Amino acid sequence: MREEELVDELLAGAGDACAQASDGPGGGGVVLGPGDDAALLAPPAGHTAAWSVDDHIEGVHFRAAWCSPRALGRKAVGAALSDLAAMGARPAGALLALGVPKGFGRNEARALGLGVGEKLSAARAALLGGNVARSTAGLRVSVSVLGWVPAGRGLLRGRARTGDALFVSGTLGLARAGLLHLERGGDPREELFAPAVARLLDPEPRLALGETLAARGERVACMDLSDGLARDLPRLLAASGVAARVDAERLPGPPADLARALGETPAALAWVGGEDYELLVAGSHELEGCNDLRRIGCVVPGPPGAVRVSGEFPGARAKGFDHLAP
Numbered sequence: 001m002r003e004e005e006l007v008d009e010l011l012a013g014a015g016d017a018c019a020q021a022s023d024g025p026g027g028g029g030v031v032l033g034p035g036d037d038a039a040l041l042a043p044p045a046g047h048t049a050a051w052s053v054d055d056h057i058e059g060v061h062f063r064a065a066w067c068s069p070r071a072l073g074r075k076a077v078g079a080a081l082s083d084l085a086a087m088g089a090r091p092a093g094a095l096l097a098l099g100v101p102k103g104f105g106r107n108e109a110r111a112l113g114l115g116v117g118e119k120l121s122a123a124r125a126a127l128l129g130g131n132v133a134r135s136t137a138g139l140r141v142s143v144s145v146l147g148w149v150p151a152g153r154g155l156l157r158g159r160a161r162t163g164d165a166l167f168v169s170g171t172l173g174l175a176r177a178g179l180l181h182l183e184r185g186g187d188p189r190e191e192l193f194a195p196a197v198a199r200l201l202d203p204e205p206r207l208a209l210g211e212t213l214a215a216r217g218e219r220v221a222c223m224d225l226s227d228g229l230a231r232d233l234p235r236l237l238a239a240s241g242v243a244a245r246v247d248a249e250r251l252p253g254p255p256a257d258l259a260r261a262l263g264e265t266p267a268a269l270a271w272v273g274g275e276d277y278e279l280l281v282a283g284s285h286e287l288e289g290c291n292d293l294r295r296i297g298c299v300v301p302g303p304p305g306a307v308r309v310s311g312e313f314p315g316a317r318a319k320g321f322d323h324l325a326p
């Protein structure tokens with residue numbers, strides 16, 4: 001099978017998400033979708049382009065045994081869109097590059113395209129183009145996403161200040177609970193673990209929250225939690241030149257029975273767990289309850305990036321997930 005045929009299957013699978021033209025905020029948007037040498041986009045008036053790329057590599061970011069091509073399409077796009085959420089950007093479109101091993105054929109390309117299209121459509125974003133090349137190793141999915149953020153209102157990491165409250169959205173540690181369950185040979189359909197497995201395989205980018213924060217126009221620092229609070233929080237703090245205190249009892253971990261079944265605690269899962277794609281925000285105390293932001297601590301003076309976790313719990317010093325770790 002030729003690589004062009006696989007691209008055709010991929011785009012066919014994505015269906016309606018392959019918009020030839022669509023409007024963005026303020027009159028800009030997609031001028032030309034897939035099919036030519038490049039897509040064309042018009043920046044909407046008063047907006048800046050937010051642009052990011054994310055990779056999913058078999059054996060590093062996912063295992064083929066757990067992740068069907070359709071699920072992989074959803075996961076890869078969900079993770080990439082999360083970076084736009086973290087900037088406060090509204091998604092416009094995505095480019096997809098696949099490295100495919102032997103055995104990845106027409107059906108797999110169409111199924112992966114279906115997952116990609118579903119996730120992009122849900123975010124009102126378009127698939128703008130795709131490329132397929134042969135891979136001598138495993139499957140590799142690279143997703144580049146583009147969005148629009150009101151000029152001057154992008155949510156940067158370096159804006160935290162001493163005295164700010166620290167917030168996270170949603171529940172942390174669910175994806176890690178799903179990962180531990182699957183690694184131990186658990187059944188993905190088991191009722192207790194179903195929400196955790198769903199979070200691992202099908203992350204929901206916090207786009208509405210990001211847009212809401214950008215629209216407020218206040219000073220906030222923001223990033224998405226891809227590698228876990230233990231690794232990501234120091235990155236935000238270092239970018240801002242500040243330190244933080246975190247209250248372990250406030251960490252919004254998974255339900256206690258779920259954690260117990262894995263021999264973990266909710267707080268430890270919440271602290272080290274990666275791939276939740278929730279947002280971490282530092283800013284005014286009045287943000288409490290904005291969408292579902294929950295306060296977990298505060299920003300304090302100290303060595304940039306330093307974190308003190310109050311209340312000891314197992315794993316408090318454990319590091320989050322690092323894709324580059326040996």
Ligand SMILES: [Mg+2]
Pocket residue numbers: 082083086223224225226
């Ligand atoms: Mg990110």
